[in-house]
Amino acid sequence: MKISDTVVGAGFVAAGALIIAGTMNFPHLEGGHPGPSLFPRLLGGLMVVFGGLVGVDGLRTRDTTEDVAWLGLYRNPSFINALFVLGAVVAYVAMVERVGFLLMATLILWSLMWRLRVHPLTALAVAIVFSNGVYLLFAKILRVPLPGGLLWW
16 A cells, blocks of 8 residues: 555645745844744654655555455444544543643543543553643643633632
């Protein structure tokens, strides 16, 4: 299934080019100091280079007699896990303001670990400890405001 490597590589090249193009109007700092466009351009450049390498490798090693098995993709556990992660990110973004960071982070971490077949009690303990650790680091130490949601209604 090397056709997908070519398509994914081309997608990363296009995304990297869009990132670089989007940073062209960022302000420049005097004295030759790196401005706010440095890291996005660096990321975009790396995406272009490595996406190009993946795409070229997919073209070069492609077997033209190989059929792409799109129909069996929904049975692939890795594909389902990737969809599960994508759904968790969308759910977090959609509900974090109402539910709150601590509850959403704990729920999402627990559900992702449950999907990966971690024992439910172990997953719950790790999710609670990790979510509270992240909350402590960002909200209390770094003073980054996180949504309180239901816990601070």
